[in-house]
Amino acid sequence: MYAMNIGEWPKRWADRYPDEPYIKYGDLSLTRRDFNCRVNRFANAFYESGIKKGDRVAALMGNSNVFLEILFALSKIGGIMVPLNFRLAAPELEFILHDSEPVMMIYSPEFIQLMGELRGKIPSIKEYMCEMEGGTAGDMLIEKWISSKSDEEPVVKVDVTLNDPHFIMYTSGTTGKPKGAVVLQQNTQWNAINAIHIYGYGMNSATVSLCAAPLFHIGALHASATPGLYAGAKTIIQRFFNPNETLKIIETEKVTVMFGIPVMFLFMMMDKDFEKTDFSSVNFFIAGGSPCPTSLIESFLKKGVTFNQGYGMTETATAITALKSVDAMRKVGSCGKPVFHTDVRIADLYGKDCPHGEIGEVLVKGPNVIREYWRRPKESAETITDGWLKSGDMGYFDDEGYLFLVDRKKDMYISGGENVYPAEVEDVLMKYDKVADAGVIGIPDDKWGEVGMAIVVKKPGTEVTEREIIDFCKDKLAKYKIPKKVAFTDALPRTATGKILKKTLREQFL
Numbered sequence: 001m002y003a004m005n006i007g008e009w010p011k012r013w014a015d016r017y018p019d020e021p022y023i024k025y026g027d028l029s030l031t032r033r034d035f036n037c038r039v040n041r042f043a044n045a046f047y048e049s050g051i052k053k054g055d056r057v058a059a060l061m062g063n064s065n066v067f068l069e070i071l072f073a074l075s076k077i078g079g080i081m082v083p084l085n086f087r088l089a090a091p092e093l094e095f096i097l098h099d100s101e102p103v104m105m106i107y108s109p110e111f112i113q114l115m116g117e118l119r120g121k122i123p124s125i126k127e128y129m130c131e132m133e134g135g136t137a138g139d140m141l142i143e144k145w146i147s148s149k150s151d152e153e154p155v156v157k158v159d160v161t162l163n164d165p166h167f168i169m170y171t172s173g174t175t176g177k178p179k180g181a182v183v184l185q186q187n188t189q190w191n192a193i194n195a196i197h198i199y200g201y202g203m204n205s206a207t208v209s210l211c212a213a214p215l216f217h218i219g220a221l222h223a224s225a226t227p228g229l230y231a232g233a234k235t236i237i238q239r240f241f242n243p244n245e246t247l248k249i250i251e252t253e254k255v256t257v258m259f260g261i262p263v264m265f266l267f268m269m270m271d272k273d274f275e276k277t278d279f280s281s282v283n284f285f286i287a288g289g290s291p292c293p294t295s296l297i298e299s300f301l302k303k304g305v306t307f308n309q310g311y312g313m314t315e316t317a318t319a320i321t322a323l324k325s326v327d328a329m330r331k332v333g334s335c336g337k338p339v340f341h342t343d344v345r346i347a348d349l350y351g352k353d354c355p356h357g358e359i360g361e362v363l364v365k366g367p368n369v370i371r372e373y374w375r376r377p378k379e380s381a382e383t384i385t386d387g388w389l390k391s392g393d394m395g396y397f398d399d400e401g402y403l404f405l406v407d408r409k410k411d412m413y414i415s416g417g418e419n420v421y422p423a424e425v426e427d428v429l430m431k432y433d434k435v436a437d438a439g440v441i442g443i444p445d446d447k448w449g450e451v452g453m454a455i456v457v458k459k460p461g462t463e464v465t466e467r468e469i470i471d472f473c474k475d476k477l478a479k480y481k482i483p484k485k486v487a488f489t490d491a492l493p494r495t496a497t498g499k500i501l502k503k504t505l506r507e508q509f510l
Contacts, residue, residue: 005160006185007043007076009230010036011153017232020205024253025065025237035069037151042073044149049127051103053078053158056168058102058125060084060093060111062239063215066131066142068225070106071167075185076153078160081167082180083216086110087418087478090117096170096178097122100374106142109134162186168374169218171314171419180374183218187317188226190341190367195227197340198322199257199286199308207233208281210249210258212241219288219417222318223310224259233257243267247277254281261289261417262296263448265307269299279303284325288312289417290449291335297328311335311403315370315389320344320362321403334402342366344403345388346396356399359406362391411502413442413450418480420452422502425483428476429454434464439492439500440483443510454483455505457491 010032013022018033030038051057057079061067067083074081082100084093086108093114097105101124107115108131115136119128130139166188168180209228213220228235236253238246241264249255265285268274285300288310297307306325312318321344323336338344345353346360354360365388372380383390392412395405412421422440429438437457442450458464466486473482493504 004162005075005078005164006162006166006188007039007072007160010039010072013232017205020232021234022229023065023068023235023237026239028065030065035065038065038069038146039072039076040151040153041146041149042069043076043154044152045146046073046079047077047154047156048149049104051077051079053156053160053164054080055104056080056082056100056102057104057106058082058084058097058100059216060086060105060107060114061131061216062086062108062110063211063220063237064108064131064239065237067215068229068237075166076160077156078158078164080165083167083169083221085170085216085478086114086214087480089475089477090114091476092178092478094118094121096180097125099178100168100170100180103127104129106131107135108132112136160185162189169216169221169314177424179376179379181314181317181370182372182374183314183317183370187368187370188222189230191222191317191319192227192230194319194339194341194368195223196231198310198319199284205232205234206256207231207283208236208254208256209233210236210238210246210253210255212238212246212249212258213260213264213417214241217417218312218314218318219259219261223286223288223312228257243271244273247271247273250282251278256281256283257286258282259286259288262287262292263416265292265296265300266447269296274303277303279305284308286310288318290414291333292328294329294332297332309335311405313364313389313391315383315391316342316364316366317368317370319368320364320391323402327402331402334398334404336403337401338403339368342368354396356397356401359394359396361409362393362395362403362405364389364391411441413452415442415445415450415452415480416448418478420450420481422452425452425454425473425477425481426500428473429456429469431476432464432469432472434459434462434468436460437492439502439505441502441505441509443485445484448480451485452481452483453485453487453509455487455489455492455509457489 013032014036022032023030104127106129128139162185166185170178211224284306309323311321319339321336343365345363348360392409425440436459439455443453445451469486493501
């Protein structure tokens, strides 16, 4: 029986146009044939090592061709990648690894210190591998591991289809514990199709896509890398975002499109070389994660560059709506209209559709929506009903059908493109022996969009400073989750059931 999967993408391009450029990473250039051969070596290596359909492989990695080769190789044999956010602290990663139970861990040498804190704590991991030189002594090097493997298509005894899991991407939850969104291969497929419809300029071999945002994020992976590879774009990979380096790549590689979060474009705009950079090759930039400030749009317009903006979630893998560049100024503050193969509703408390202009919860349905959270049947059932995903975001449609978001139902805020859930930060703060009570809210920030503010009640008879609170969080939370400001109060406003009234906190401290 014929079984289609995402692993076919590189094979089909290699069969049809083997010598066209496909991936460029540093000094390494790969044709479509080269890329598929490397994917096959990985697939055969995984398969021969005992990785079977449904097994998880964790990756704590910077951006590279290897990251994508691992993803596509596992796609061919039915393995499931677990991309890890390298900005997380070791205890946060430990929870994710215990939850996903990978059998193998692949890491980049830049994260050897994190690996030292994790090693030996995850019983499911049987083998550790390093992407390149600089890892822990005794760990197999990836290139050595695949060097003797066949570059022919792997022969797998079970069908791997679009209905099978592709990767598990963890997203923080309101309870303070991350949930693994199980992104199916069909979610990836349909997102790529949606992307081609959205961007309409014909993403193809004439397109040069720069992937500068971290691939462990759904934005970089599914708004940049995978749609471009599906459509046949030449993909330039930047290991870690550096604004000056990004400007140079745009000019020298004649980049036509790039995805980023607004703060990335802000850093580019602030760079000393911004004004002299030649952007003439750029069709447009894609911005997601948070709305683009008008001033940012105007600055790039002066350089002849427009923005396509979008709204998405890990659970929708990724796009929900898109705002075309022609509407960037006319519809400032909007995140656009639903993408082609996705339905969006605004629902009231009773699940009924709200009329245009009325605020309700954003609900999403389509083949890009995940089926479940990893091993979370209760949360899955609460979030996804009859295929409709409850986003937790509040918004409305205007009379032209453009979506505007107004608040986050679950108090999550976005700092530098990263979702931060206050409950997770509050849980850490409450472990400090000088803190009696704590609440966290997001506050506006010119650089990061939003940052955290902790409102703290001191324990009786103790004295504590803002600096002490911030320092306490440093080895327990990712940097972007650590509150940037601390205020003190005698008591937190709470409901009758004990929930912190975040709206009241915002009114008091903003």
